[in-house]
Amino acid sequence: MAEPLAIHLLGPRPRVVRAERRQPAPRGHKVWALLAYLLITESAPSREWLAQLLFSDANDPFNTLSWNLTQLRRLLGHGSSIAGDPVVLRLPHGTFVDVHALTAGTWMQAIDVPDLGRDLLEGKTFSACPGFDVWLLANRRRLAGAAESVLREAARAKVSAGDAARAAELASRLVTANPLDEDAQELLIRAYVASGDRSAAEIQRDACIALFRRELGTDPGVGVLQAAEPKHEHALPHRRPARAATVAQLEAGMGALDAGAVDAAVSFLRQAVADAHDLDDGPLRVQSLVALGSALVHGVRGRDGEGAGVLHEAIGVADRIGAPGSAAQAHRELGYVELLRGRYDRAQRWLGNAARLAGEESTERAWALAVQGVVSTDVGRYDDALNAFDEALALAQARGLSQVETWVWTFTGRVHLLRQDLEEARTCLTEGLAWAHTVRWTAFVPLPEALLADVDLAEGRVEAAAIAYEHAHALALQLGDPCWEGCAGRGLGLVAAYRGDPATALRWITEARHRCVRLPDAYLWVEAYCLDALCTLAVEQRYADAARWIDDLEALATRTGMRELVARAYAHRGNLGDHAAGAAARVLAAEVDNPALRRLE
Template sequence: MGRRELAAEIFADVDDPLGALRWCLASLRKALGSETLQGDPIALNLPPETYVDVWAMDAGEVPDMASTRFLDGIEPASGAEFETWLMIEREHVASELYGTLRRESMRALSAGNHPKARALAETAVTCRPLDESAHIILVKCLAASGEMAAAVAHVDATEARILNETGDKPSPALRAAARKSIADVPQGVSKNASIDALIQSGKAAVSAGAVDAGIDCLRRAAEDAEEVRNDYLQALALQELGTALIHAIRGFDDEGALALQSAADLAVGIGSSEIAAQSLCELGYSEALAGRRPAAARYLEDAMGYAKNNQDCLASIHAFIGFNLVDWGKVELGISHFQQALELARSAGNRRREIWALGIGARGVLRAGRAHEARDWLKQCLDLCDETRWLAFRPWAVALLAEARLALHEISNSTQNGLEEALALSNQLGDPCWQAATARSIALVQIDAQNYSEAGKWLAHSRERCCSVTDLYAGLLVEILSDQVRLSQLRGDVQDAASLARDLLPVVAKTHADGHLDFAMSAMSSSTSS
């Protein structure tokens, strides 16, 4: 960065910004060495022995940090622009640090290194004290090491604290985490020949909508396989269990991630590339859903290495990479991965993977400003939903199709009717994500008709539905908050816009929603100046 630009960023309110910058750089050179921070633009040129914790974290390592807060204790009296930058970077660093601690804690737990797992989980809790996910991992670590009393005590204390500070009680997943093992259920049949049957029964039950029964079968299969020391069947059972916990039941993504991490480690140990690839792929999806984008990217990169020539698995990996990249603000690159996913899914003959890539990928195409193309993707998606009778996916595609038609000025009464039907189906399915998406699209239609009061109610409902579960879709929450800011601006409600912008910016930073960063900063700036 050039000296004038840096001086304007940091010392905008002083009489001599360049002079203040020169003084600071000279002080830093005394501490770091005379060759550092020279030139214009300024070159770091740090001494070879310098340790930079955030660089270590970017490389995927757990950094040696005295605090979990970036530049903790440093509150420079500088301009508003630098203060905003510091707030955003603190959220970015905290998010990436938490993702790194979470990943390494799960790996240590899977490897049976309980002291290391616990230490990392405790640091993660310090990083995100009100994040239920962090506490679930810590409770799992305590339970796995046999400290059941400590696990239950931590659950009690955490429930009380979260309820006291947020007014909301944690989900049942927190207390459910206080089991000694991932597959800790009442003793069942442990014959080796029955394990595969349990896995298949569990998969079938989950697919048919009997989720609780299916998960119970998969838990029993994992436990029985562990008892007879069949690593392959244990890895397979844990992979299916983790996938079901993430996709088929709300609020249990953290337990699902632990099952998948164990499955991946077992699979790598026995050389089962397919199970390793599928498990790492689902871990990447879970992280992407939560907005932990760097962690998601690492899992999906690892999955790619194990997938080899498995077209079906590669289709999922590319679709999840696209999903992560679009919400990261890297839209065109994300679309290219969705296109690869579609080719692979069609080659593999997997219609559901094709439907998912069309429906989720269309959101990226729409964000790229290609509404006609997005509309075509969504029409194909809905045709395939009807053809394969995958009705549970329809609400998302209908909601997004309405948004595409808004962009093309094609809104009609049938659009509103279709949204209402999609919302009714979402309610029957009990899916908060689909409920939030359809309510948001109804709000956008109301905004287009200038029915701002109705739109506000629908957006509030959409946000409430999106936030009603702990494993929410972070990218959708960012969209809803952004829509609320825009609506307040349209209504001329400066105070409400300012309040919503203050809600939006930390979420954008925390979830690496870089495509929304300029809008969030602009909204906050204009609201403040007004």
């Protein structure tokens, strides 16, 4: 049996512990750099690649790589193996790796990671290896974002479990790290309310409002403004509920939501939740909580934080009554919330749980896979995305799930568009747009329409693209959807650039970038998509703000793990004349399975 192995790469003192004994540290930092790269990269690095990445400053890079691999084998012990070309690292079953626990573990596992929130290989620099230095910086930022996501998830779980004091402690760490994070501020205020400290909640809310007015010139969103209000268990005067009446409240709420009467729907569903609680009817309570949480996430702008809290409560009740599968939709909706905010590691975990809990229930499994595909796309795992979409589409077609089919065709088209497979992209997006019209999913129409216009523009059909962008933008404005408004506005800017009007292009794309995130629960990938277009325009026109916008794209993409857009940020910098950044872009692009990205140089 292999001896227990633990690998710690976070913080200033990386270490390997075998059989509960810390191993002597290897000479120099390069062994740690090599270990970190092999554990985190999703590519299969060849020996030539590793030699150039980490040892190009050596007299004999290949021999130096071999020596470091030998040192690494000695550090990890006999139960591990590092061999082959490409180089493959295999660890004994049950090995603890702190960065893996942080990104793929449950929040309960991740919250106990030593040095949570500390940098990867903290304090170590590799100036002689600029490509690796950039890779390290990108992963430090991504792991810092992952640590914040774990704190957020743990705080929400603690609120739903009744441990409000611990929730407030965790949420305060988030607020301290980023005071302008509306979601963190709302979570802290709600934790104070849950603990019964209304005064602390009001003080925190007022301090948040003052901060936002001072720093941003605006108030925080409705989620923060209303977070200090006490939780009402009953929307109607207290009376002994009947189960039939509670079911009717639930049905009325869902019917109102389908009809677009969101305020009425939320009121009905709050009452159903309160009555199910009084009835001590666990299954009905789970069903009502999931319905309310979903309504808050999808129907009420700026209320994803509250909706996520309700969904956590649904999962807690489902676990207590021994019916975790009844909350599969809650797991999926939480994955969707995390997707929007670019917390992809947590999104993937929630969606994986949803697919597993759904079992043979085709509808829920199809939706979980469909959203999983979007997560994989956003982080540049395109093959994984297509596999998820293919399975979701098969389920949708077998069961007649028209909205799932609409979603899958559209987002599959986005994968092909990003890969510059324009013929495939057109086929899929045309199908997605047709389905959106067929099922009267008007709120979704602007996305496939704008992406299809992207294909038109890439193929030189400028007038067709302009007409489609204009319609998508007008419809998004009518719907009040900032995300789709951003996609279409970006496109109108690109049309202006094609027509030789860079000033109008700049105005459209800049406005699209800011308007798409005007609400706290906006889809961050759209902002990055707009920023990428803005950087392209700025570099071409040599605008003075080009470097600042590239920095903004890099910061957003590295923090969230949008790997392709990290590589594109460095490619933009390379196109401004920074040759080291251009070389770094090639290192970053190697981890993304997109041949089109290799052509950025």
